[in-house]
Amino acid sequence: MTKSKGDRVPLEVSHPNPSLQVTADHKLKTVDTPVYPPNPGEVLVHIKASGICGSDIHFWKTGRIGSLVFEGDCTIGHEASGIVLQCGEGVDHLKPGDRVAVEPGAPYERCFLCDDGRYNLCEDVEFAGVYPYEGTIQRYKNHPAKWLHKLPDNVTFAEGALLEPLSVVMHGIKTVGLSLGRGVVVCGAGPIGLIALAAARASGAHPIVVTDIEPSRLAFAKDFVPSCIAYEVDRTKDAQGNAEAIRALFGSGEYVAPETILECTGVESSVCTAAYTARRGGTVIVIGVGKPIMNNLPFMHIALAEIDLRFINRYRDTWPPAIACLSGGILDLKKLVSHVFPLENAEDALHLCADTRNGSIKVLVVDEQEASV
Structure with a gap:
């Protein structure tokens, strides 16, 4: 090249x-x-x-x-x-x-x-x-x-x-790992978020909440993966307020709070919400592309709760399994x-x-x- x-x-x-x-x-x-x-x-x-x-x-x-x-x-x-x-x-x-x-x-x-x-x-x-x-x-x-x-x-x-956006998602999921029957939040119902939603469903995660600021995208997400729970981000609330509302969708108690957050927007406010949403000891994987510098991440909350904040860069060794997912009907x-x-x-x-x-x-x-x- x-x-x-x-x-x-x-x-x-x-x-x-x-x-x-x-x-x-x-x-x-x-x-x-x-x-x-x-x-x-x-x-x-x-x-x-x-x-x-x-x-x-x-x-x-x-x-x-x-x-x-x-x-x-x-x-x-x-x-x-x-x-x-x-x-x-x-x-x-x-x-x-x-x-x-x-x-x-x-x-x-x-x-x-x-x-x-x-x-x-x-x-x-x-x-x-x-x-x-x-x-x-x-x-x-x-x-x-x-x-x-x-x-x-x-x-x-x-x-x-x-296959390329699917590879992005697969690298993120492989990096963070998903557990059968453990709750997941997908932040963002754009193309990457929707693929992450479908992949999380195929991986056995449950329940799955998908968030976005656009009702039309959440409606599409519900049609795409009917078993998901849609949450429209409340612009009048801060990151902690939205996180509290998202957590409530999983029930009460720290144990049932979502273990894994697939952050697919890269937007700073969404990353902050993700950090507050994950249960203590949980993991946030940032799959979305954001601005070069983020100044307002809740550092002490992440530290005290031992939130594992992780990132990915593109993908590796994903094309053959991604092709298998589509060819085998695992994902449509x-x-x-x-x-x-x-x-x-x-x-x-x-x-x-x-x-x-x-x-x-x-x-x-x-x-x-x-x-x-």
Whole structure:
């Protein structure tokens, strides 16, 4: 992904390559970009479906997430699936025509973290859709073959694009652990929160409370996982007040208070509420992406109650089990796809996602063309 195009000659392709780019001055543009043959170890993929993530909106609107900064124009997108068109030298486990899901991060693989199997923490990861690495909202994309995963016939391209957010949730759940019959709270009914809700249900957690400030999202959550309990966050209450109301949904007494909180918003007030909601000795896992600095976390409460406040960075070793979850019917995430746009209208998809009044859940950009090289 980082190798220079050098003297490589662009391929002749059957269709142009419209690529949705975010510029350094926070604009969107669609550019027809050249398509190059894959380097050794790479595969040229025809992207059939690419999901829009909140991080894509963040990069567009603010130009950065933490230390990740857009310093120039870059094609965005990292939730994708497609069809192998051409394999570079040395690729022997994939062939043209294979249906694949894209694991967007390609780590350096020569650092101590990669050696330890914690490649999601590699500081030299080349992550699709994060400047300067080309993302997936385009027709043709070269990607390292190692980080492509074959899709079974019963997993659609749309579901393949949902494997990335599912992987985020799976890494969070694996990090924190869930117990059969123990209570869980899911903070936030956005795409990540809804997937966490379904995964928690499949994991045997009970009861499950899902929280949000938007009644429409809570209504969707109730339809998506009927056994959950919906709690609309009361904006007139502080974190402790909302936590007290959430705890009451589990019954009285410290023992029945929720053991685990899956915080899927990254919003400071929600993280604080989560800390007050967990029972003493419980765990809060922050899955959502928040602002760089949080100044108001209830430090002494967390300390005195020995709340285990944990965080994750993306995922590792999740694609095969995530594919198994969808292929085996453990999870059905198809309802999450609320809007579908053709690739040529990808800018419209970003604008719809950016306005919460549109009520989108998961928006996909798809390409129905029969592309070839």
